[in-house]
Amino acid sequence: MTNLLLKNVRPMGQPATDLAVVNGRFAETAPPNAEPVDCGGRILIPGLVEAHTHLDKSLLGLPWYRNEVGPRLIDKITNEREVKVSLGLDPRIQSERQSIQSIGYGTTHIRSHVDIDTHHGLAGVEGVLATREKLAGYVDIEIVAFPQSGMIIRPGTVEKMDEALSLGADIVGGLDPCGIDRDPRAHLDAIFGLAEKHGKPIDIHLHERDALGGFSTEEIIARTVALGMQGKVTISHAFCLGATDRAYVGDLQAQLAEARIHIITTAPSSAPVPAVMELRALGILTGAGSDGFRDTWGPYGNGDMLERAMYVGQRNNLRRDDEVEMALDICTFGGAAIMELADYGLAPGCKADAVLVEGETLTEAVVTRAPRKLVLKGGKLTARDGVCVLTAP
Amino acid sequence: MTNLLLKNVRPMGQPATDLAVVNGRFAETAPPNAEPVDCGGRILIPGLVEAHTHLDKSLLGLPWYRNEVGPRLIDKITNEREVKVSLGLDPRIQSERQSIQSIGYGTTHIRSHVDIDTHHGLAGVEGVLATREKLAGYVDIEIVAFPQSGMIIRPGTVEKMDEALSLGADIVGGLDPCGIDRDPRAHLDAIFGLAEKHGKPIDIHLHERDALGGFSTEEIIARTVALGMQGKVTISHAFCLGATDRAYVGDLQAQLAEARIHIITTAPSSAPVPAVMELRALGILTGAGSDGFRDTWGPYGNGDMLERAMYVGQRNNLRRDDEVEMALDICTFGGAAIMELADYGLAPGCKADAVLVEGETLTEAVVTRAPRKLVLKGGKLTARDGVCVLTAP
Numbered sequence: 162m163t164n165l166l167l168k169n170v171r172p173m174g175q176p177a178t179d180l181a182v183v184n185g186r187f188a189e190t191a192p193p194n195a196e197p198v199d200c201g202g203r204i205l206i207p208g209l210v211e212a213h214t215h216l217d218k219s220l221l222g223l224p225w226y227r228n229e230v231g232p233r234l235i236d237k238i239t240n241e242r243e244v245k246v247s248l249g250l251d252p253r254i255q256s257e258r259q260s261i262q263s264i265g266y267g268t269t270h271i272r273s274h275v276d277i278d279t280h281h282g283l284a285g286v287e288g289v290l291a292t293r294e295k296l297a298g299y300v301d302i303e304i305v306a307f308p309q310s311g312m313i314i315r316p317g318t319v320e321k322m323d324e325a326l327s328l329g330a331d332i333v334g335g336l337d338p339c340g341i342d343r344d345p346r347a348h349l350d351a352i353f354g355l356a357e358k359h360g361k362p363i364d365i366h367l368h369e370r371d372a373l374g375g376f377s378t379e380e381i382i383a384r385t386v387a388l389g390m391q392g393k394v395t396i397s398h399a400f401c402l403g404a405t406d407r408a409y410v411g412d413l414q415a416q417l418a419e420a421r422i423h424i425i426t427t428a429p430s431s432a433p434v435p436a437v438m439e440l441r442a443l444g445i446l447t448g449a450g451s452d453g454f455r456d457t458w459g460p461y462g463n464g465d466m467l468e469r470a471m472y473v474g475q476r477n478n479l480r481r482d483d484e485v486e487m488a489l490d491i492c493t494f495g496g497a498a499i500m501e502l503a504d505y506g507l508a509p510g511c512k513a514d515a516v517l518v519e520g521e522t523l524t525e526a527v528v529t530r531a532p533r534k535l536v537l538k539g540g541k542l543t544a545r546d547g548v549c550v551l552t553a554p
Numbered sequence: 555m556t557n558l559l560l561k562n563v564r565p566m567g568q569p570a571t572d573l574a575v576v577n578g579r580f581a582e583t584a585p586p587n588a589e590p591v592d593c594g595g596r597i598l599i600p601g602l603v604e605a606h607t608h609l610d611k612s613l614l615g616l617p618w619y620r621n622e623v624g625p626r627l628i629d630k631i632t633n634e635r636e637v638k639v640s641l642g643l644d645p646r647i648q649s650e651r652q653s654i655q656s657i658g659y660g661t662t663h664i665r666s667h668v669d670i671d672t673h674h675g676l677a678g679v680e681g682v683l684a685t686r687e688k689l690a691g692y693v694d695i696e697i698v699a700f701p702q703s704g705m706i707i708r709p710g711t712v713e714k715m716d717e718a719l720s721l722g723a724d725i726v727g728g729l730d731p732c733g734i735d736r737d738p739r740a741h742l743d744a745i746f747g748l749a750e751k752h753g754k755p756i757d758i759h760l761h762e763r764d765a766l767g768g769f770s771t772e773e774i775i776a777r778t779v780a781l782g783m784q785g786k787v788t789i790s791h792a793f794c795l796g797a798t799d800r801a802y803v804g805d806l807q808a809q810l811a812e813a814r815i816h817i818i819t820t821a822p823s824s825a826p827v828p829a830v831m832e833l834r835a836l837g838i839l840t841g842a843g844s845d846g847f848r849d850t851w852g853p854y855g856n857g858d859m860l861e862r863a864m865y866v867g868q869r870n871n872l873r874r875d876d877e878v879e880m881a882l883d884i885c886t887f888g889g890a891a892i893m894e895l896a897d898y899g900l901a902p903g904c905k906a907d908a909v910l911v912e913g914e915t916l917t918e919a920v921v922t923r924a925p926r927k928l929v930l931k932g933g934k935l936t937a938r939d940g941v942c943v944l945t946a947p
Binding site: 224225227228229230405428429430431432455458459460461462463471472474475476477478480481482483485520521522524525527528529 | 617618620621622623798821822823824825848851852853854855856864865867868869870871873874875876878913914915917918920921922
């Protein structure tokens, strides 16, 4: 492996310096054989962390899909299950396409929810597992076994989830225990049961709003504490924490902090969202993700986690530079902490997963979102000028 | 003037055809001397309409401004008035820089609010007037005389507004009659008085929320009707129309429709916004704008009105293709209708103000926001591959 000397580089926007990469990790000093890389005074940040996406369902690379779907969540779920068949969507190819696009934007770690249902079985998980193996060394992929179509309303799904976790899925997923499965007790008992059986963490989608989402949150907290799973449970979306009754939300958040439950937001502009500054003030680990993009749910999104940091900032009305830097921290160190990434960061000894970005300051890098000059994964060049070195299928 | 034959072009995403430009206007047929322009099957849309921005206050081209401003509206107003002095901001240069950036993104028409206060007097208006003259033929600029620091609380401002309107400002601006001036009757009487005196329309910033903004809206409606100014008054932002009490909002909207008052939104993700589908269903003309960007208020924004169409779509949860096309319509025909642009569009006889965009469909063009291949203003090439033919100062 080539050792590197990153010259004239500004780690986290600090004054320019030289940074050594030895055996794929940042190091105090470079050996004489290190290859110099002129960074032109650009800012270096650690690899962007995509903490919530859906690699199996993007339509990237296909002819434009004209969206004429109905307004309800269940309309979108049903439509997607059918369109996967009519388009012959291949989760292996789609996940590879999306991952390669993400690498071009500087993402080095991805947590992907992957659909599991009685119609498509484990096809999604098998496809993303194949992509994970193929792209090893370019991007790290975590797989959440995700019952997108419900578990209790579709008997046989829990068994498929169980198989997926045996097959290599890392995390137990879940979805709106009231809103989709209409049986919060059965839904939550099932996913916590799977987590206990496989010794794996949980990351549950919770779109339920206001008191309904609050109720589900309390039930998640209760099970987390009862099973001693503090620090191992994440709630994605958590729209209920964006409720207008801030006293009620404050109480919920205090309980979440005590149970060490993490929050991942996609900072959508059309739904209530958790207030990230409040979460961070309480010590709740907070990450961010693109959610699914360019899929049957909607046309928006591209996997750019600098753009996502901008969305997090805009949605939370973060205007000061220190606040925008916090939004970026959520898209880097925040997600990394939730994913318990070892050796993440720019310090000596950390894995050299990093991105060279354009801008005078971190905030300028976030708001301009210029093509990434260079992306490193374990000290290896994986993208240049916004384009991954790998070619998408 | 060179006549053109745009070859292999898809107007509004329709099947490919050839389009003639004769004497700066779209025409049924091209004369033999028309210069052929290969459009490569790309989509042509009419020039993007930036219906709400602040050309005088961008910090484009200056060293990065580190934002450490307080949270209240008045903090930002006060800070800006002071920073203009400390940075020696020149409204002529800044407005030229921003306009040229906007042209690169395909904007052909801009409505700019321009600050007027007792400290800076008419410096902003004079600067933007100079830019308007200099960029004539590249972009059309409308100037709103805007009392950013309040009128009633800063005596002498109304007189400066009056001077600005005599000097060439096209529209009477206003700002939060309750929230800033703390005297809605005096504020509204002043701006409607100026409008009547100069025979000019009104475009008032209204950030006031819920019942407060509703009260101001009712007062605006009453004066609009009393003075017979139907069709000549615009409310920008109108956050009160994003209130959760939809019955109350519905009643307000019905009154706005009857008074033919227009709405311009910037679709921010951190504030309540008017529901654009409801407005359009009521026949209320609806436009969109970038608002100020890269200024002392915050770091976000770039003047890209395709990106703004995306924000309008995201904020209003528009996911279907027909809905995203409506968001784009707001950023083109919607703003054009409010600005009463003559001969706007792609039909024969319309001025050849148009943008060649990338994408298989209009929706793909909006969500990808790729650099604009070509921008025409009155049949003249003003930008290519995202870059204006003019160089910013």
